[in-house]
Amino acid sequence: MGVDPGLTRCGFAVVQMQPNRSGESLHVEVKGTSSDEDLAVRILAIQRAAEQLLDEFAPDVLAIERVFSSANAPTAIATAQASGVVIAAAAARGIPVAWHTPSEVKAAVTDDGRADKDAVARMVARILNLPGLPKPVDATDAYAVAICHGWRSGVGAKFNMTAATATHQGARTALQKAAAQRSTGMTAAQRAWQDAERRAARR
Amino acid sequence: MGVDPGLTRCGFAVVQMQPNRSGESLHVEVKGTSSDEDLAVRILAIQRAAEQLLDEFAPDVLAIERVFSSANAPTAIATAQASGVVIAAAAARGIPVAWHTPSEVKAAVTDDGRADKDAVARMVARILNLPGLPKPVDATDAYAVAICHGWRSGVGAKFNMTAATATHQGARTALQKAAAQRSTGMTAAQRAWQDAERRAARR
């Protein structure tokens, strides 16, 4: 499941990635909250939305865009608050969480770290065999994150994500450690995977 | 209940404010999470802690420090994520949430916007008749936020907080609006209350 966190609009996309680099869209949803409501209520609404989807689709992993702040603290904070409840909801269900920066996402789907939104939308549509471009903008991003993670984590490649079992411990720890020990003699895909996991683990 | 949000250490303080400007400490707790754990798990732990306390003490209001970011985005974001789950937990229980800036808090309890930590700790201890200074530093801050809100919201004064009932709508909206309509002819306490609420409502 990919998530594009935001206070006013939070995008969720459930995708089934295939070994052959394509994917199937199982669900898309953009939860909107109006500024008329109390902030706490808005955050709660997002949490509820996330919970519902996680329960309904029980994804193997939750991929979410890392929050970035450049000269707009308030919005970044609000976004972070929203992302907080989402990742907590995942953790409560033993679902591993992976973070990806916007650049990673764009680069993953378009092979160009600085591709405009349209390019991303088009690629997403192609990869998922969508009839048209994803309707709400935030849906596109949610899709993209999901795809990005699928790619980088190696879903459909030689490696698969192992679902987290314990509530107490990060799921990927074991795999990570194993990979880290043999830091040499890996294919490009393996390196990419390791790097991605290592990075994701830092947060 | 006052909250000092943080990822590694999150302080919670339950206080019963008295009409005579003093208060009684009902509970203090600092939830700590180690960086060994997965971030999602850490956030979840904080959420759980908040939930437990909210259920146990059913406070009239949750007062929390507003997150501030200047030259440290990552930290601010983590803090915000933590605060997110806390306020969501409150919202889920229909408990109104109020935000206060660090300056407000310090100024409220020490009459000096830029008082050092010790001064705050001492004042808190005095106000609450504590045997000694609050043990974990974060506890002090949690206490202070609670006291600050009690003061500024007028708990123990002529006005009391009304608990939120609906999940869907901000609790204070009605009160706020009523107060805003008659913006004149109020006592200092009334003005303070109105201002505090108005400010709190913005976020």
Place this chain on the structure above:
DNA sequence: CCCATTATAATGAGGT
């Protein structure tokens, strides 16, 4: 293959 540089967002309000 390694190093330096640089680009990066989201909200709220208002109009269509």
Place this chain on the structure above:
DNA sequence: ACCTCATTTGCTTCAC
């Protein structure tokens, strides 16, 4: 409902 555009912290304190 979608899209476009502009904005980008807030409070205490001190000086006047």
Place this chain on the structure above:
DNA sequence: GTGAAGCAACGGTTCA
């Protein structure tokens, strides 16, 4: 009383 300026924190690691 009004207006202008300055300042605010936390996480990770290491040591006692």
Place this chain on the structure above:
DNA sequence: TGAACCGTATAATGGG
């Protein structure tokens, strides 16, 4: 276990 100190973003792109 608790206290003090230091740093404060990241990753893709392009060039050496």
